Amino acid sequence: MNADNEHLIDDINGWSDEWLIQAYVDGQLDASCVCRFEERLTADPGLAEEVGRQMALKSLIQRDKLAMPPMPRIPREVERWCALAEAVDVAESEGTQFDSSAGRGFGNRFHSFWNQPLVQAAALVVLVIGLVRLYPIQGVGDDPDAIASTAEILSLDLPQEGTGAYVYEQAESNLTVVWVTGLSDGGGVGEEPES
Amino acid sequence: MMRSPSEPITYMEEDLIQRSRAGDSDAFAALVEEHRDAMYHLAWRMVGSPEDAADLVQEAFVRAYRSLDRFEGRSSFRTWVHRITVHCCLNHLRRRKRKGEVAYQEEWMDNPGYQERAGEARLHGRIDRPDQAADRSDLTAAIEGALGELSPDHRAAFLLREYNGLSYKEIAEATGVSMGTVMSRLHYARKALQEILMERIPGHTRGRERGVESQ
Numbered sequence: 001m002n003a004d005n006e007h008l009i010d011d012i013n014g015w016s017d018e019w020l021i022q023a024y025v026d027g028q029l030d031a032s033c034v035c036r037f038e039e040r041l042t043a044d045p046g047l048a049e050e051v052g053r054q055m056a057l058k059s060l061i062q063r064d065k066l067a068m069p070p071m072p073r074i075p076r077e078v079e080r081w082c083a084l085a086e087a088v089d090v091a092e093s094e095g096t097q098f099d100s101s102a103g104r105g106f107g108n109r110f111h112s113f114w115n116q117p118l119v120q121a122a123a124l125v126v127l128v129i130g131l132v133r134l135y136p137i138q139g140v141g142d143d144p145d146a147i148a149s150t151a152e153i154l155s156l157d158l159p160q161e162g163t164g165a166y167v168y169e170q171a172e173s174n175l176t177v178v179w180v181t182g183l184s185d186g187g188g189v190g191e192e193p194e195s
Numbered sequence: 196m197m198r199s200p201s202e203p204i205t206y207m208e209e210d211l212i213q214r215s216r217a218g219d220s221d222a223f224a225a226l227v228e229e230h231r232d233a234m235y236h237l238a239w240r241m242v243g244s245p246e247d248a249a250d251l252v253q254e255a256f257v258r259a260y261r262s263l264d265r266f267e268g269r270s271s272f273r274t275w276v277h278r279i280t281v282h283c284c285l286n287h288l289r290r291r292k293r294k295g296e297v298a299y300q301e302e303w304m305d306n307p308g309y310q311e312r313a314g315e316a317r318l319h320g321r322i323d324r325p326d327q328a329a330d331r332s333d334l335t336a337a338i339e340g341a342l343g344e345l346s347p348d349h350r351a352a353f354l355l356r357e358y359n360g361l362s363y364k365e366i367a368e369a370t371g372v373s374m375g376t377v378m379s380r381l382h383y384a385r386k387a388l389q390e391i392l393m394e395r396i397p398g399h400t401r402g403r404e405r406g407v408e409s410q
Contacts, residue, residue, distance in 0.1 A: 007362035061357045071235035078224035085260040
């Protein structure tokens with residue numbers, strides 16, 4: 001009910017009930033209109049029920065409104081906005097095109113930066129180089145770890161914590177590989193022909 | 196600091212406008228400070244994304260700064276800035292639609308930016324106990340989703356009234372339509388929201404008792 005007196009409605013002749021209810025719950029009616037409407041409310045339960053529904057909706061919206069956080073503050077942002085506005089003015093007066101995205105928020109600048117094909121290609125190359133350095137490509141050979149990574153685990157036996165026997169089957173060589181971990185010598189490998 | 200929406204331009208505000216016209220960014224910052232959060236909330240609920248809302252508020256204030264010479268003071272500065280912000284939001288939604296993007300973002304609840312700011316609000320005591328916060332986030336999601344189902348024009352009228360507290364006359368000025376149209380839009384928007392929210396939040400908006408009690 002925060003409307004200024006200057007804006008209050010003082011003539012509701014010919015208004016539908018729907019408009020009256022709305023103006024009433026919004027506090028847009030002047031005192032005399034409010035009195036007239038409230039007399040009707042006491043005599044008309046249906047009308048009062050509808051007012052209740054509208055008030056309930058307003059109540060929900062108020063709760064949502066109060067939960068909204070303030071706009072994030074960025075240091076010197078208004079100065080930058082003013083500078084941006086002046087830059088746009090200058091560009092317009094010179095008849096040149098102004099890149100409006102240049103002064104936009106971080107989110108859009110970030111987005112437009114990564115949207116450039118060259119930037120995306122460079123990022124991809126750096127990613128691939130990084131992965132190759134971290135995980136050098138090597139042949140499977142006899143390296144049990146590599147074999148394990150390419151083989152299917154047939155069984156896993158962990159007799160005690162920190163030790164275990166993994167049985168793998170390598171598709172290429174048709175060998176069953178047993179890799180035992182947690183032994184005192186740091187682990188061992190045993191290979192035996194497929195039975 | 197917050198004024199009644201329809202309060203006429205004060206001497207101080209007029210002075211700030213004059214100084215801003217002369218290029219005083221501090222004076223403009225003072226004007227911005229008074230309205231920025233209201234514009235941000237309006238834009239956020241208009242487009243459904245806090246990041247886009249921050250950008251749109253910036254755009255609105257940059258436009259306002261550039262147009263200060265054309266501001267004649269026939270309406271309040273606040274109504275004028277609202278008008279610019281609504282215009283920016285509607286343009287933004289049209290652009291999104293043209294690009295085939297989702298016109299209204301409903302996934303904002305998953306947005307890390309939102310969660311961060313919600314945490315900030317919680318620190319400032321604007322969000323209360325965890326159980327209430329959970330209840331509120333459900334409510335907020337339901338309201339956000341329901342608002343997304345309104346047309347941008349209906350949404351604008353509703354938000355200007357409910358979130359920004361503009362009078363019918365000011366909404367008419369801010370949206371460039373007659374007061375009758377404003378009232379029709381508000382009526383339609385409220386009816387639609389009631390129906391949608393009744394489905395999504397059972398028990399809410401059903402009866403008078405509950406609504407009045409929760410006032």
